Amino acid sequence: xxxxxxxxxxxxxxxxxxxxxxxxxxxxxxxxxxxxxxxxxxxxxxxxxxxxxxxxxxxxxxxxxxxxxxxxxxxxxxxxxxxxxxxxxxxxxxxxxxxxxxxxxxxxxxxxxxxxxxxxxxxxxxxxxxxxxxxxxxxxxxxxxxxxxxxxxxxxxxxxxxxxxxxxxxxxxxxxxxxxxxxxxxxxxxxxxxxxxxxxxxxxxxxxxxxxxxxxxxxxxxxxxxxxxxxxxxxxxxx
Amino acid sequence: xxxxxxxxxxxxxxxxxxxxxxxxxxxxxxxxxxxxxxxxxxxxxxxxxxxxxxxxxxxxxxxxxxxxxxxxxxxxxxxxxxxxxxxxxxxxxxxxxxxxxxxxxxxxxxxxxxxxxxxxxxxxxxxxxxxxxxxxxxxxxxxxxxxxxxxxxxxxxxxxxxxxxxxxxxxxxxxxxxxxxxxxxxxxxxxxxxxxxxxxxxxxxxxxxxxxxxxxxxxxxxxxxxxxxxxxxxxxxxx
DNA sequence: CCAAAAGTGTTATGCTTACACCCATGC
DNA sequence: GCATGGGTGTAAGCATAACACTTTTGG
Numbered sequence: 110x111x112x113x114x115x116x117x118x119x120x121x122x123x124x125x126x127x128x129x130x131x132x133x134x135x136x137x138x139x140x141x142x143x144x145x146x147x148x149x150x151x152x153x154x155x156x157x158x159x160x161x162x163x164x165x166x167x168x169x170x171x172x173x174x175x176x177x178x179x180x181x182x183x184x185x186x187x188x189x190x191x192x193x194x195x196x197x198x199x200x201x202x203x204x205x206x207x208x209x210x211x212x213x214x215x216x217x218x219x220x221x222x223x224x225x226x227x228x229x230x231x232x233x234x235x236x237x238x239x240x241x242x243x244x245x246x247x248x249x250x251x252x253x254x255x256x257x258x259x260x261x262x263x264x265x266x267x268x269x270x271x272x273x274x275x276x277x278x279x280x281x282x283x284x285x286x287x288x289x290x291x292x293x294x295x296x297x298x299x300x301x302x303x304x305x306x307x308x309x310x311x312x313x314x315x316x317x318x319x320x321x322x323x324x325x326x327x328x329x330x331x332x333x334x335x336x337x338x339x340x341x342x343x344x345x346x347x348x
Numbered sequence: 349x350x351x352x353x354x355x356x357x358x359x360x361x362x363x364x365x366x367x368x369x370x371x372x373x374x375x376x377x378x379x380x381x382x383x384x385x386x387x388x389x390x391x392x393x394x395x396x397x398x399x400x401x402x403x404x405x406x407x408x409x410x411x412x413x414x415x416x417x418x419x420x421x422x423x424x425x426x427x428x429x430x431x432x433x434x435x436x437x438x439x440x441x442x443x444x445x446x447x448x449x450x451x452x453x454x455x456x457x458x459x460x461x462x463x464x465x466x467x468x469x470x471x472x473x474x475x476x477x478x479x480x481x482x483x484x485x486x487x488x489x490x491x492x493x494x495x496x497x498x499x500x501x502x503x504x505x506x507x508x509x510x511x512x513x514x515x516x517x518x519x520x521x522x523x524x525x526x527x528x529x530x531x532x533x534x535x536x537x538x539x540x541x542x543x544x545x546x547x548x549x550x551x552x553x554x555x556x557x558x559x560x561x562x563x564x565x566x567x568x569x570x571x572x573x574x575x576x577x578x579x580x581x582x583x584x585x586x587x
Numbered sequence: 588c589c590a591a592a593a594g595t596g597t598t599a600t601g602c603t604t605a606c607a608c609c610c611a612t613g614c
Numbered sequence: 615g616c617a618t619g620g621g622t623g624t625a626a627g628c629a630t631a632a633c634a635c636t637t638t639t640g641g
Contacts, residue, residue, distance in 0.1 A: 123360045127409040128367035131439075131450055170366040170448065174439040198437040198452050200370075200413040209409065211370055211450075213437050285593075302595070303631065310629095325592045326638040524620070541622070542604065564618045565611040 129200070129209040133178045134165030134253070136196065136216040136260040137186065139224045139240065140277040145293045146240040147257065148186065149249070156206050157250030163257070164238070165212065178215040185238065192218040192276045196260055204252050216260045218276040244296075261294075268294055272313040272340075275333045283321055283328035284308070313337035368439070368448040372417045373404030373492070375435065375455040375499040376425065378463045378479065379516040384532045385479040386496065387425065388486070395445050396489030402496070403477070404451065417454040424477065431457040431515045435499055443491050455499045457515040483535075500533075507533055511552040511579075514572045520556055522567035523547070552576035 137148040149161040164185040168177040175193065183189055193215055200211040241247065243261060246254075267273045274290045275282065288304050308314060315334050320327040376387040388400040403424040407416040414432065422428055432454055439450040480486065482500060485493075506512045513529045514521065527543050547553060554573050559566040 121362045121364065122366045123362050124367070124369075125360065126369070126406065127361045128363070129370050129407070130363075130365070131368050131370065167365060168368070168439070168450075171441040173441060174437065174450070195436065198413065198434065200407070200452070202410040202412060211407075211413070211452075213439070213450075283593085300631075300633085301593090302633085305594085306596095307630090322639090323592080324640060325590080326594080326640090328593060522620085539605075540620090541606085544621080545623095546603090561612090562619080563613060565613095565620045567620055 127209075129211045131168050132165050132210060132212045133168060133174060133181060134163040134212050134214050134256065135178055135182055135185075135193075136163060136214065136257055137182065137191075137219060138217065138243075138260075138264065138277065139219045140221060140290050140293065141224060141240065143289055143293065145243045145277075145290075147243055147246075148238060149241050149247070150185070151237040151239075152250055160250040161241070161247045162250040163214075163253045168213075174213050175215075178213075178217075182217060186219075188219055188223050190220075190223060192273070196263060197256070199252060199256065201252070212256075214256050214260070216263065218264075218273065220276060220279060222279040265295055272308075272311060272333070272337050275314065275337075281317055281319060281321075281330040281332055283330060285328060287314075287331070366448075368450045370407050371404050371449055371451045372407060372413060372420060373402040373451050373453050373495065374417055374421055374424075374432075375402060375453065375496060376421065376430075376458060377456065377482075377499075377503065377516065378458045379460060379529050379532065380463060380479065382528055382532065384482045384516075384529075386482055386485075387477060388480050388488070389424070390476040390478075391489055399489040400480070400486045401489040402453075402492045407452075413452050414454075417452075417456075421456060425458075427458055427462050429459075429462060431512070435502060436495070438491060438495065440491070451495075453495050453499070455502065457503075457512065459515060459518060461518040504534055511547075511550060511572070511576050514553065514576075520558060520560075520569040520571055522560055522569060524567060526553075526570070 135148075139146050139148075148164055150164050152158055152160050152162050164181060166177075166181050166184075168174060169180075172180070174195070178193055179189065179191075182191060182193070194217075196214040196216045198211065198213045202209060204210065204212075243257075246257070248254075249257065264273075268291060274287055274294070277290055278286060284305050287308065288299060288301065291304070292299050313333055314331040314337070317330045317332050319330040321330055374387075378385050378387075387403055389403050391397055391399050391401050403420060405416075405420050405423075407413060408419075411419070413434070417432055418428070418430075421430060421432070433456075435453040435455045437450065437452045441448055443449065443451075482496075485496070487493075488496065503512075507530060513526055513533070516529055517525060523544055526547065527538060527540065530543070531538050552572055553570040553576070556569045556571050558569040560569055
């Protein structure tokens with residue numbers, strides 16, 4: 110073996126002009142225990158050691174941005190069936206004190222069913238990972254608070270104009286559960302009758318015929334319709 | 349002088365991991381002669397030699413993405429007073445055959461007044477530059493057609509939900525002129541009375557008191573209100 | 588039988604749409 | 615006086631918002 114560099118040295122990539130490092134960070138939203146939560150990872154190293162940060166990492170040499178986000182998500186949370194949408198690209202020169210980093214932020218929605226199936230805690234090699242209530246966050250590393258604020262803004266907006274709410278729920282859900290998702294994300298109470306009329310009129314959900322037995326009167330279960338899913342799939346990607 | 353490399357060789361920038369090149373490209377819209385137009389530059393070199401491409405270039409080593417877009421715009425068109433908004437980031441590994449390039453696309457709106465003041469043709473050192481009717485475009489280099497399609501979609505959407513139309517007009521304009529902007533961008537005819545009622549009710553424009561003398565009955569001139577401009581300024585930036 | 592959540596209709600209001608004619612000016 | 619674009623109102627239909635009681639179950 111005739112390595113060009115000794116083993117203790119890393120390989121060097123050389124370019125004629127300076128290049129920034131490019132990462133993807135992911136804002137992964139879930140709805141658990143009547144809370145809207147995001148996944149954060151406690152940083153093991155400086156800078157911002159012991160602060161919480163969005164999961165993410167460097168893009169591969171021959172990897173599409175979307176694929177990189179999927180891969181990071183898979184590495185961190187072991188989920189693959191997820192709604193993923195590009196959010197924004199940040200690139201202030203000093204946002205990472207080590208080197209120039211440009212970050213393409215994605216936001217992701219994970220259904221409750223998949224959250225239950227996955228073991229997310231400690232899944233990261235970057236440090237401790239846990240879910241945080243969006244309305245009770247710790248101090249965040251880098252400019253991640255601003256990215257998260259923007260993600261929440263976009264999520265709210267999409268909720269009002271598209272039919273994204275059910276992506277955070279299991280495949281069968283009651284209208285009250287759906288309403289709680291909306292109320293939690295929008296952070297305001299909604300009128301029950303108007304909510305039901307509106308969501309039913311939109312034609313994005315249909316009754317499954319099943320009922321959810323509970324402590325009290327059983328509730329009709331709904332699923333989202335195939336066309337609603339397709340519409341979101343079509344909208345989510347560039348262009 | 350003890351240069352580490354001979355003059356004929358460029359300096360080398362070295363990193364431990366591969367890094368993509370990062371560029372900003374700009375979709376610059378103007379409204380001229382009842383057409384919605386974009387600025388394109390004819391490529392002088394391969395790849396895609398003699399094809400038309402969006403103006404853009406590499407980000408500086410210590411330059412914010414937004415600033416890079418502003419600088420490129422200034423270099424290409426000599427304009428600085430412009431509405432600029434981040435559109436999308438594309439990064440398919442093979443979109444540029446030479447090397448891995450990630451492009452942050454911005455879209456920009458230039459008022460008619462400024463277009464008139466600037467000399468845009470030939471302003472680019474990258475080759476011939478000219479305005480193209482958005483509905484009669486040449487074949488484009490790279491994935492620029494897809495980026496442009498997306499920019500147009502976003503422009504239409506913003507036009508319906510915000511009050512962006514007047515950014516393409518001179519500071520004083522008639523309601524008919526404003527309506528023509530909307531009709532051209534949305535690519536559909538609008539009802540004159542409804543259009544006027546709606547735009548006036550929105551409170552984003554106000555009469556200046558002046559009249560435009562023309563071939564026929566003079567038309568009232570309007571300006572957009574200070575609050576409307578501020579609202580757009582506030583909305584445009586991340587977060 | 589009581590607590591708790593599910594479910595259900597009507598009215599008033601404002602917004603959107605469709606639609607046709609007179610007005611002021613230059614030539 | 616005529617051609618050209620500027621300017622104006624109304625009625626119908628539709629979506630939204632406000633609002634309170636009955637139903638079904640488990641304990």
